[in-house]
Amino acid sequence: MDTAEKFDEKTPGSDKLAGQIEGEQAMDNTTRYPDQTIGTPFVDSPKMRMRDVDVFYGDKQAIHGVSLDIGKNEVVALIGPSGCGKSTFLRCLNRMNDTIDICQVKGNLHLEDQDLYDPKLDVVELRARVGMVFQKPNPFPKSIYDNVAYGPRIHGLANKKYDLDEIVETSLRKAGLWDEVKDRLHSPGTGLSGGQQQRLCIARTIAVSPEVVLMDEPCSALDPIATAKIEELIAELSESYTIAIVTHSMQQAARVSNRTAYFHLGRLVEMNDTETVFTKPEHDLTEAYITGRFG
Amino acid sequence: MDRMHFGEHSSSQFNEALESIRNNLMEMGGLVEKQVVDALQSLLQADSALAEKVLETEDKVDKLEMLIDEECTKVLALRQPAASDLRLIIAVTKAVSDLERIGDESAKIARMGLQLAEEGESPRGYVEVRHIGNHVRNMLRDTLDAFARFDAKKALEVAAEDNEVDLEYRSAMRSLVTFMMEDPRAISRVLNIIWSLRALERIGDHARNIGEQVIYLVEGKDVRHITVDEIEAKLKK
Numbered sequence: 001m002d003t004a005e006k007f008d009e010k011t012p013g014s015d016k017l018a019g020q021i022e023g024e025q026a027m028d029n030t031t032r033y034p035d036q037t038i039g040t041p042f043v044d045s046p047k048m049r050m051r052d053v054d055v056f057y058g059d060k061q062a063i064h065g066v067s068l069d070i071g072k073n074e075v076v077a078l079i080g081p082s083g084c085g086k087s088t089f090l091r092c093l094n095r096m097n098d099t100i101d102i103c104q105v106k107g108n109l110h111l112e113d114q115d116l117y118d119p120k121l122d123v124v125e126l127r128a129r130v131g132m133v134f135q136k137p138n139p140f141p142k143s144i145y146d147n148v149a150y151g152p153r154i155h156g157l158a159n160k161k162y163d164l165d166e167i168v169e170t171s172l173r174k175a176g177l178w179d180e181v182k183d184r185l186h187s188p189g190t191g192l193s194g195g196q197q198q199r200l201c202i203a204r205t206i207a208v209s210p211e212v213v214l215m216d217e218p219c220s221a222l223d224p225i226a227t228a229k230i231e232e233l234i235a236e237l238s239e240s241y242t243i244a245i246v247t248h249s250m251q252q253a254a255r256v257s258n259r260t261a262y263f264h265l266g267r268l269v270e271m272n273d274t275e276t277v278f279t280k281p282e283h284d285l286t287e288a289y290i291t292g293r294f295g
Numbered sequence: 296m297d298r299m300h301f302g303e304h305s306s307s308q309f310n311e312a313l314e315s316i317r318n319n320l321m322e323m324g325g326l327v328e329k330q331v332v333d334a335l336q337s338l339l340q341a342d343s344a345l346a347e348k349v350l351e352t353e354d355k356v357d358k359l360e361m362l363i364d365e366e367c368t369k370v371l372a373l374r375q376p377a378a379s380d381l382r383l384i385i386a387v388t389k390a391v392s393d394l395e396r397i398g399d400e401s402a403k404i405a406r407m408g409l410q411l412a413e414e415g416e417s418p419r420g421y422v423e424v425r426h427i428g429n430h431v432r433n434m435l436r437d438t439l440d441a442f443a444r445f446d447a448k449k450a451l452e453v454a455a456e457d458n459e460v461d462l463e464y465r466s467a468m469r470s471l472v473t474f475m476m477e478d479p480r481a482i483s484r485v486l487n488i489i490w491s492l493r494a495l496e497r498i499g500d501h502a503r504n505i506g507e508q509v510i511y512l513v514e515g516k517d518v519r520h521i522t523v524d525e526i527e528a529k530l531k532k
Contacts (some may be wrong), residue, residue: 251375278377280515290378293303 019272033264038282040273041261042069047242048093048212053107053267055088055097062088065107066268068261070212075234075243077257077274079250081294084263088245090214092116093244094130111212128155135217137197139189139204144181147189147200148172154255158220163282167207174240175203176233195226202233206241215245219252231256250290254278262286303442309374313383316366317443320387320394323359324439326352327401329395331435331498334401335428337507338491339421346412349405356398362390382515386508390442393501393508397435400494400501407494418481421489423467425496430460431495434502441506447513447530450506452497455482455523457503 046069055063058079072075078086088097095116097103109116111130128151139147148168151157155184158164162188168185172178177199181192189200198218215234219227234256247253253260254274261271262285270277270286281287288294304310332350337346367388370376376384411417434453441449471489475482510518510526517525 250377253378279381281378287378288303291376291380292305292309294305 011039013210020127033267033269033285034283037067038270038286039261039276041268041271043069043071043074043084045072046070047072047074047112048244049108049110050093051108053105053109055085055092055106056102056104057100058102062266063092063203064266066263066266068268068271070242071258072202072242073238073240074259075238075257077247077253077260078244078263079248079253079260079289080263081289083249083265085266086261086263087216089263090216090244090246091216093129093212094132096132098123100189101168125155128208129210130212130214131208131210132216133198133201133205133218136221137194137201139192139197141188143186143192144172144189144192144200146186148207151204155208155209171203171207171270172200172205174233174237176236176256177203177253193226195229196223198226198230199233202230202237206237209239212242212244215243217246217248220248227252262289264289271293296323306374309370312366312370312374313380316363316384316387318464319359319363319366320390320464321439321443323356323363323394326356326359327398328432328435328439330356330398330401331404331428332430333353334404334408335432337405338411339425339428341408341412341416343412346405346408349403353398353402356395356455359429360391360395364388379512382512384440385474385511386442389506390505393504397498397501400498403494404491407491407504411484411487414484416485417488418478418485420471420492423463423471424488424491427460427463427467427492430463431476431499431502434460438505438509441509442512445509445513447510450509450513451523451526451530453506454503454518454526457499458523460496460499463507464492464499468490 048070050069051067053063053066054061066085066089068076078090080086091097092105092109093116097105105117111126114121114126116126140150141149145168148171149158149164152164152167158167168180169178171183177196180196181200189197192200202213202218207269219230222230231252237243238258244254245253245256257274259271260274260277262269262281262283264276264285269282270281272282276282276292277286281290304313328348333345333352334349336342337349367384370380371383374380434456437449437456438453440446441453455476468489471485471492475485505520507518507526510530514530516529518529521529
């Protein structure tokens, strides 16, 4: 039967097909930044609104025209390789960069209607509204109680001991630490384990009822169990607070955030729903970073 | 296509793992394609030896399916792949089960071939088997090609072709049923042909499924359970 021969005209083989992949899919080194951030950097009625933010350290520009919104009760993750400016950007959001003399911030940054860089703005008050948790747990050399009570005291949030007690308990409960420390509130905060110290710092941050909590790699010094607890906490906190988190762990960004912003050499390349970023990123640079193809 | 940069990982072990998965998938695809070709040939030429060979290959195909699944599980557990890597792993695990089913359908055709070799040729249906067989075989080749080249356009063409195969299958069915009514003595032999046609039609469906996985892999869009027009519209978005 002559048709039978036709079936053999092209012998199925794997070598040919597999071989073609190499040449065609070589990494495109000419990949450039997009003119505008790709994806959905903006939301309706944002909690924080940043436009055309440039940051300079002396002559060196660390952030180039970054514009993005952070929605109310949203968890936004900022990711990117070391030196991409994600921490610098985060620190602009409660003016932590003011402490660096050579650092200069340009652009529009707003917390609701409040211009963050308004010269008349009281920075201490701003930092009560926009709290920050750092990479290394940094409890004050005071008791657990005083660590949490410090903020409410200086901001005059509690007049009576009873009120202060309540704030301390509520904050420690929200930080998931109450049950572990309720019997030793007056022992030093520095005596806690790393994960507990970090949760203490979170309790201290939320004790002044901030609207936004900034977290700069909050889990990088913690073990997986402590990390899981903090991540769990982030999910709970997002019900009452707006959260921006810088993380080196992409799995963490994927687990905790609603939207993810990818920074590359000071530019915001892409910001999208976290699911989109981790399953089908739109820009090549994001794809390369997410899949571990830099280096 | 330029988005799929497999093989550029910072971790060379990760590269090797993905490379191995891709190679094994292509090997399995090649094997299954050969099975389909041989099964058809054994049926059309009443070649029992070739039919037996098809049945023997099944075991090899099954083993490859398990091997690839194991490799994919390992990558998921150890590497937590994301983006295109994740889509590759998901697409591969789905494609291997379709390939394995294509292998099963080929074995069915080969078994029908063996029966016909025993009972004698069917008086009708070989033209249809040859025609639809050729069509389905091309679809399978194209879909594997699309997977190897990450070519979503070609995968879409395969999906469109599946509709044609379905039409051809229905028309062949009508004519064979009419024939059986006219000549009931041939029913048993014609039924063997009908089962073979049914197997070919299923192979077309599986080739389409693999094509849909290619589209998911390349475009990140789930295009299962919708018409070809709807797929096109979804891809344009």
